[in-house]
């Protein structure tokens with residue numbers, strides 16, 4: 001694993017990872033990874049995000065707060081420049097499971 005979480009001038013909560021299969025540098029935020037090489041700055045992800053979490057600033061797509069991990073940005077990016085971070089998705093799923101357990105009717 002070569003991912004480094006560090007303060008980065010590109011944006012909020014970012015780090016650089018090189019452990020993607022393509023060997024190209026990705027920028028990791030809290031929930032998503034963004035690829036500055038693949039991205040053509042079309043703004044589709046910014047427009048489709050239901051929480052206005054993504055912004056195009058200083059020529060970079062940045063994840064700000066309130067991401068609900070819906071996956072729309074990844075699904076609609078025409079250039080495969082966004083990926084959900086697997087650990088964020090797993091943590092989100094685990095949170096959902098424990099909430100379901102807490103509200104389950106005793107049998």
Ligand code: SF4
Nearest residue numbers: 039040042043045077
């Ligand atoms: S949809 Fe994809 S290509 Fe378009 S700005 Fe977002 S990350 Fe970049």
Ligand code: SF4
Nearest residue numbers: 049067068070071073
């Ligand atoms: S996963 Fe959903 S909420 Fe999070 S940045 Fe992408 S579109 Fe927005």
